[in-house]
Amino acid sequence: MQVIARAGSGKTATLVIRAYFMMKHCRVAPSTMLLLAFNRKAANEIRRRILLLLEPRAEISIKEEIEKRGKRVQAGRRVDWGDGS
Secondary structure (H helix, E strand, O other): OOOOOOOOOOHHHHHHHHHHHHHHHOOOOHHHOOOOOOOHHHHHHHHHHHHHHHOOHHHHHHHHHHHHHHHHHHOOOOOOOOOOO
8 A cells, every 4th residue: 555645634544544553454464565664753643543543551651651751851860852952
């Protein structure tokens, strides 16, 4: 499947929903799928959305992690953002 459209039109959502459908209803193994993105940021967003569909609890974990890092920033402590900074 190839999705070509303008920014904000739902390309990522389309790709994520299609991948989820293939995994859940067509029994396609994730290891046999190839999803391509323009850059790492987009790839990470695709990964995040698929994981949220597969494991709804992950949404809570993400929020908890954001809150934890926010508290460290407020306290003036170093925060590891995972990007080497």
